Amino acid sequence: MFKRLFIAIILLGLVVGGIVWFKYFRDEMIAQILGGMTPAPVPVNTETVDPITWEPGIDAIGTSLSARGVDLAIESGGLVRDILFAANDEVTQGQHLVQIDDDSEKASLAAAEAALSVAQAEARRATTLTERGVGAATTLETAEAQVESARAQVAQVQTALDAKELVAPFEGVIGIPQIEVGQWVSPGTIYATLQDLSTMRVDFAVPEQQMASLVLGGVVTVASEVDDFSASGRIIAIEPRVDANSRMVSVRAVVENPSGRLLPGQFLRVRIALPVEENVIAVPQTAVTSSLYGDTIYVLRGEDDALTVEQVFVTLGRRSGGRIEVVEGIEGGDRIVTSGQNRLTSGARVVIDNSVALDAALGE
Structure with a gap:
């Protein structure tokens, strides 16, 4: 019994020893093979x-603005009688755009002009009597004052009448009408936008560390991601203070836009050219x-x-x-x-x- 147990222990030891020897032999061979290999370039x-x-420069993000651009508003309330423009029309300075009903003002003007005629006639009569020595000086002065008052009344009514006729303050492209014929509008109502697209302003900001590189008249290049538009311009204004929150300086440039491809409010990439090194x-x-x-x-x-x-x-x-x-x-x-x-x-x-x-x- 003891002999069989001894033989089993010897066999088990041989098997375990063989496994351990094989493991160490395998690891050594792998290490030798890998150690002799040269990595490929x-x-x-x-x-x-x-x-x-x-060619150094300062890059910034800007927004386009028209050099002249306004929201046109109603000057005097009333009923819209006629709209004399269409969206995207190119209008000229002084062009008639909107007509507000002015029948009441016309009637008031006729009455004021009639009153002026009567006052002028009275003044002429008073002048004749005074020259003949049969009229009092105070009568003439009163007549002349009435003429001036009637003339002022005519001017006041004429102003109210003119306010019913809305005209373009400058040449440009007009936008979509915001009112309709027959609509009752009050003073201040926006009826369209008017933009002069021939020259555009570009507002952007640069870090305060680059303030020393900014000069009035400096060359800038602007580019839009729409329609591959690009143009050159110059700096026309530099804000004389630094924003305390962003530590940025506001800058304004102007660029020519003869084709009208650049519109107000567009996103632009701006680059300020600096001296070549x-x-x-x-x-x-x-x-x-x-x-x-x-x-x-x-x-x-x-x-x-x-x-x-x-x-x-x-x-x-x-x-x-x-x-x-x-x-x-x-x-x-x-x-x-x-x-x-x-x-x-x-x-x-x-x-x-x-x-x-x-x-x-x-x-x-």
């Missing part, structure tokens, strides 16, 4: 850094990798048949379009990685493959 897109001519190091923004430790760029080292990369910390500056200025860290002539950095570590082997970027550009 990582394909990356690259670019040679060359100093460029930098030469020999600036700028790289594609895709070349920069940002982390908690700072901003880095992978720079190629070695010959073409044995290229590696070095992760270099850089100091960044201004942005313009798809490029960003590098103040410190790389210099002209360096070859940098512009895409594919997510698979790289410092010292990794790489191979240049710029065909990927070319295909992507063609695909767009």
Whole structure:
């Protein structure tokens, strides 16, 4: 019995020992195989850094406003008798737009003019009598005062009559009528909008840190995402204070709009041009990798048949379009990685493959 138990223990030990030996043997062989393998070079897109001519600018978001634009309102209440314009008509200054019923004012004007005629006749008679010496001076003065009073009454009624005829205060494009023929309207009722679209204003704001770059007459470029509209203009006003809540400075520019494609209230991208700078190091923004430790760029080292990369910390500056200025860290002539950095570590082997970027550009 003891002999059988001893043999079973020996067999069990051999089996367990064999399993443990096989595990360690397998792990050692895998480590040797992996240790002898060389990772394949990582394909990356690259670019040679060359100093460029930098066209700095200040980018902002703006809103378009017509240089002259108003909501036309009723001056004197009454019944709308006639609407003499249609939506989007181009009207001229002084053009008759709306007629409010004015029969009562016309009757009042006729009565005032008649009273003026009577007063003038009385004044002439008083003047004749005074010249003959049979009339009192006070009578003449009273007659002349009545003439002036009647003349003022005529002018007052004429003003009320003119208020019934609504005209365009300036040349422009009129909007959709907000009233109807036969409608009773009160003073102040908006009946249409009138916009002069030949010249447009653009209001925008820039951070207070960039105030020093703002000058009256400075060149600006505006672009709309609608209909690919773009135009150049100039700064005409800078608010002489900084908004305490946003820390922004309000700026107004003016641009020509002869085609009338730009409308009031549109969203615009604004760029203020600044003086051109030469020999600036700028790289594609895709070349920069940002982390908690700072901003880095992978720079190629070695010959073409044995290229590696070095992760270099850089100091960044201004942005313009798809490029960003590098103040410190790389210099002209360096070859940098512009895409594919997510698979790289410092010292990794790489191979240049710029065909990927070319295909992507063609695909767009």
